[in-house]
Amino acid sequence: MLKPLHWSRHDRKWVNLFLFPALFFVLFIQAGPLFYSIYLSFQDWILLSSGSPQGFVGLTNFKNATSDPVFIQSLKFTGFLTITTVPFQLLLGTLLAFLASGQSRFLQMSRALLVLPMVVAPVAIGTLWRLMFNDTAGPINNHFLNFLNLSGPLWLGDPFWAKIAIVIIEIWQWTPFVFIVISSAITMVPQEILQAAQVDGASRLQIFYKIELPLLAPAFLLVIMFRTLESLLTLDSILSLTHGGPGSSTVNMTYAIYNKGLREFDLGAASAQSWMFMLVATVLIFVIFKLTIKSEKKTL
Amino acid sequence: MKRKVRISTAGTALICALALAAIGVPNSSLAAGKFEGKKITANFMASGTYDKAAAEVKTTFEAATGATVEIVAKPFDQLVQANLTDLATGTGQYDVISVTSWEADVYDKLLPLDTFIKKDNYGKEAGFIPGLLRPNQGTEYYDGKPVGVPYAIDGYAMLVRKDLLAKANVSWNWKTWPEFFSAMNKLKKTLPTTVSPFVFAYGATEQVPAIWLSAYDGYLLKKNGTYGLQTTQMVTALNVVKKSLKYAPSNAKALSIDEANQVFLNGNAAVVMGWPSFIRAAADNPAKSKVVGKWALSSIPGPGMVWLSAWNLGIAKTSKNPEAAWEFIKTYINEKNATTWMASLGIGSPFLNTFKGADAKAKHGHDYPQHADNLEAVKNAPWSFSAFLDVYSRGTGDFLSGKLTAIQTVQSWDKQLGKKKPAAGMIEAAKSSGLMEE
Numbered sequence: 192m193l194k195p196l197h198w199s200r201h202d203r204k205w206v207n208l209f210l211f212p213a214l215f216f217v218l219f220i221q222a223g224p225l226f227y228s229i230y231l232s233f234q235d236w237i238l239l240s241s242g243s244p245q246g247f248v249g250l251t252n253f254k255n256a257t258s259d260p261v262f263i264q265s266l267k268f269t270g271f272l273t274i275t276t277v278p279f280q281l282l283l284g285t286l287l288a289f290l291a292s293g294q295s296r297f298l299q300m301s302r303a304l305l306v307l308p309m310v311v312a313p314v315a316i317g318t319l320w321r322l323m324f325n326d327t328a329g330p331i332n333n334h335f336l337n338f339l340n341l342s343g344p345l346w347l348g349d350p351f352w353a354k355i356a357i358v359i360i361e362i363w364q365w366t367p368f369v370f371i372v373i374s375s376a377i378t379m380v381p382q383e384i385l386q387a388a389q390v391d392g393a394s395r396l397q398i399f400y401k402i403e404l405p406l407l408a409p410a411f412l413l414v415i416m417f418r419t420l421e422s423l424l425t426l427d428s429i430l431s432l433t434h435g436g437p438g439s440s441t442v443n444m445t446y447a448i449y450n451k452g453l454r455e456f457d458l459g460a461a462s463a464q465s466w467m468f469m470l471v472a473t474v475l476i477f478v479i480f481k482l483t484i485k486s487e488k489k490t491l
Numbered sequence: 492m493k494r495k496v497r498i499s500t501a502g503t504a505l506i507c508a509l510a511l512a513a514i515g516v517p518n519s520s521l522a523a524g525k526f527e528g529k530k531i532t533a534n535f536m537a538s539g540t541y542d543k544a545a546a547e548v549k550t551t552f553e554a555a556t557g558a559t560v561e562i563v564a565k566p567f568d569q570l571v572q573a574n575l576t577d578l579a580t581g582t583g584q585y586d587v588i589s590v591t592s593w594e595a596d597v598y599d600k601l602l603p604l605d606t607f608i609k610k611d612n613y614g615k616e617a618g619f620i621p622g623l624l625r626p627n628q629g630t631e632y633y634d635g636k637p638v639g640v641p642y643a644i645d646g647y648a649m650l651v652r653k654d655l656l657a658k659a660n661v662s663w664n665w666k667t668w669p670e671f672f673s674a675m676n677k678l679k680k681t682l683p684t685t686v687s688p689f690v691f692a693y694g695a696t697e698q699v700p701a702i703w704l705s706a707y708d709g710y711l712l713k714k715n716g717t718y719g720l721q722t723t724q725m726v727t728a729l730n731v732v733k734k735s736l737k738y739a740p741s742n743a744k745a746l747s748i749d750e751a752n753q754v755f756l757n758g759n760a761a762v763v764m765g766w767p768s769f770i771r772a773a774a775d776n777p778a779k780s781k782v783v784g785k786w787a788l789s790s791i792p793g794p795g796m797v798w799l800s801a802w803n804l805g806i807a808k809t810s811k812n813p814e815a816a817w818e819f820i821k822t823y824i825n826e827k828n829a830t831t832w833m834a835s836l837g838i839g840s841p842f843l844n845t846f847k848g849a850d851a852k853a854k855h856g857h858d859y860p861q862h863a864d865n866l867e868a869v870k871n872a873p874w875s876f877s878a879f880l881d882v883y884s885r886g887t888g889d890f891l892s893g894k895l896t897a898i899q900t901v902q903s904w905d906k907q908l909g910k911k912k913p914a915a916g917m918i919e920a921a922k923s924s925g926l927m928e929e
Contacts, residue, residue: 434568
């Protein structure tokens with residue numbers, strides 16, 4: 192194992208000096224607004240009523256959030272969205288990555304096509320799926336389910352099916368991300384190890400479980416981390432497809448905060464909710480991050 | 492050469508004058524080159540109507556004044572949000588702003604227009620429907636002064652299929668919702684299965700309050716100016732919404748405004764409730780409608796209020812060219828434009844003469860007289876944008892989806908808005924139109 196690189200005392204001085212301007216900007220640009228939002232979360236400030244904060248209100252904004260039915264509903268839907276989309280994306284993306292690995296022209300073309308959903312503008316995706324989910328004229332109900340002799344649901348008019356519609360879009364749009372990362376990780380698996388296992392008489396399934404899967408673990412954890420975070424931050428598909436409806440059934444935390452801050456202009460409440468959201472996200476990401484480090488150590 | 496230039500200049504001037512005459516703008520109001528080099532930005536809702544009309548005016552205005560106009564068109568909720576953000580933060584992106592009562596919280600950031608109006612005799616004298624010049628019931632006011640000029644007025648109404656209702660021996664002169672439901676029951680028996688008695692955009696939950704507002708016989712603000720409702724009356728009104736669904740197509744809960752209108756235009760509903768300005772032009776166009784000559788405008792049942800939509804043009808206080816902005820407003824809003832656009836684009840004219848002329852009666856007898864009557868009864872709901880969209884509208888959605896009962900919906904509204912107040916101007920308007928607790 193290689194020893195970590197260490198700077199000499201002389202070099203360290205110069206490194207710190209060169210690092211300082213960048214650190215200053217990062218602190219100023221990133222930490223500045225963060226600290227300001229902490230300050231705002233304890234203030235009463237509705238921008239439409241006043242141009243400046245109206246005074247310290249203690250934990251009121253946090254307390255109000257915990258008793259706000261829409262915010263509580265948004266917590267539930269955020270959890271539902273993450274739990275339902277991330278495993279599916281992981282499973283499908285991995286499956287596709289293995290199926291599309293290879294050098295033939297057909298596989299190369301398949302890989303390019305499979306990535307397409309990820310590069311379409313989110314608003315266009317919302318509009319596209321809105322047409323697809325149209326319960327009378329949309330192809331899902333009108334052609335696909337009709338062909339199977341099934342009557343399709345009111346996709347966007349029913350709270351349960353509206354949630355499922357968002358889940359479908361998220362899986363469709365972001366499975367390609369998992370596909371790309373896992374595909375590139377597969378190419379990094381040393382061929383010699385696989386060939387040695389084959390020579391030793393291991394089956395394809397054994398090779399996958401005993402060799403490829405452990406070697407791909409860091410990539411999986413990376414994907415889980417990114418997808419979990421992105422899933423918590425979902426906004427565009429909700430905004431373009433359901434606007435959080437019907438009622439508040441598809442309001443997630445990001446949408447709830449967006450509403451509070453940029454529609455109600457209640458900057459104090461929006462800041463408090465943002466910090467609550469950040470706490471949840473940080474805990475989740477910290478756990479995944481720890482798992483990633485553990486898995487990387489194991490692989491090395 | 493000199494002579495040639497003179498001829499071409501005279502020709503251009505003549506063309507401009509003719510163009511101005513064609514859109515009905517008094518030439519005296521547009522001094523050529525008066526705003527040379529000035530640039531203004533005006534925003535409108537992207538509806539294919541107001542923004543389309545704005546594009547027409549832009550060309551004429553630019554040619555006549557030398558100013559440059561940028562027209563920004565955004566969908567409704569984006570426009571309101573952009574307006575609120577721009578005005579609240581003083582960003583100054585727009586000179587001419589399309590405002591409705593949803594921007595009432597930031598009316599103090601709009602320029603008072605009283606001096607402009609007085610200078611140009613642009614009030615009653617310009618031919619506006621007098622009722623629409625009432626503070627915050629057609630014309631937006633702040634601190635006793637107008638901050639907007641109305642250009643598109645609409646009131647919720649019903650379009651009915653005369654032929655189908657006549658066949659069922661049903662009159663469309665309903666005054667209350669029970670009368671309406673009784674008519675729908677009769678109608679249902681005579682309609683083919685492909686035609687539903689009623690259609691509404693239940694999928695656009697921000698529109699559903701139009702039904703419960705018309706069925707609600709109570710106040711919307713308490714004596715102290717905070718939001719408040721009368722529970723029993725509101726529960727009755729919400730139940731009317733649910734009952735109306737029984738006469739609508741099975742997919743009604745998912746229908747948008749355009750989709751609900753299309754059901755009517757395709758001949759698959761006998762009655763549609765909606766904004767007439769979004770459907771009247773298509774309904775009279777044989778290329779877009781199967782109901783040409785078969786429909787008439789009706790009123791919506793009571794005992795509640797008829798929801799008003801009043802688009803105004805105002806000028807942001809941050810505008811660097813308020814004179815040019817005012818000139819643009821006058822070029823856009825005038826009797827001739829409004830009358831032309833009402834017929835061609837369906838935009839509800841705020842001018843009295845649009846509805847009075849012989850031509851209007853001959854061509855639009857099935858629509859305009861009733862529309863003028865409906866406008867007499869319209870009222871503004873005294874709500875802020877967030878109270879409306881994130882509380883009343885979302886709560887209505889939860890009620891429709893069965894997540895909340897009627898009583899739970901009302902309790903949830905009370906809990907969320909119990910201590911909040913709308914803008915001062917809206918409180919005054921609510922008081923004057925009987926929507927406040929006495």
